Amino acid sequence: MIHYISGGQRSGKTNYAVQQAQLLSxxxxxxxxxxxxxxxxxxxxxxxxxxxxxxxxxxEEEKNISKLQLANKTVVLDCITLWLTNFFVDNNYDVDKALAEAKQEFDAFIQQNFNLIIISNEIGMGVHASTEGGRKFADLQGWMNQYIAQRADKATLIISGIPLTLK
Structure with missing residues (x-):
């Protein structure tokens, strides 16, 4: 089971994810x-x-999450934004390379049989970035969020601490 949880900064995503994980394990x-x-x-x-x-x-694992053996466990992955930042920086801010590597790593990771609760930020709902790097990252984050949400069994948006079921 993959449960994707997204929302703005300080929206309550992590608290909600932790509660969900504790219900499962x-x-x-x-x-x-x-x-x-x-x-x-x-x-x-x-x-x-x-x-x-x-x-x-x-x-703690910055990028290579697929190497972890987490079968039959309940895992809170916190968070896609920081994980994606590592790919972005390591690829010299190349969106296409970072996205391709992150997708490949994510696909390998989710081959395991586990309950996965994924936390991510909806940074595109905030202020428009004033720098080119910020705008590139907002695009990268949005595309990766879509990729993950499409693969998730369940998707929840957190607004002001209130969970809204999307899927």
Whole structure:
């Protein structure tokens, strides 16, 4: 089962995803994809870890999520935006290359038999990016979100902490 959860920044996506995972498993997996960009980001990541109790298995993987063996588990993938950023930066901001690599990695990852809850941001619903890189990334994010949502069994949009079922 793939459950895709999207929404704006600070909309409540992660809290909702965590609740859903805990309904499905006594020992879910939290798969974090963020690189540590600076000290503030590092502190934010530490706070997220501290908010999860001992029921959770925490795994950090920036890009190569398909190498993880997660069969028969419930996994929260947090988040596509940060994961996609890693492909974008590593491909020198080439949208086509980043998208192709991310799709290939995602397709390999979802071959496993598991419950997967995916968190992503709807950055295209916000302010229009003022830089070329920002606009390219918003396009990349939108295309990857569509790709994932089409493959998902269930899709939920979170607005102001309220889940809206899309699929």
């Amino acid at each position: 006594e020992h879910p997996v939290y798969l974090a994809t963020s690189r540590i960009w600076d000290e503030d980001h590092k502190a934010r990541i530490l706070l997220h870890k501290q908010n999860r109790d001992t029921r959770w298995e925490n795994i």
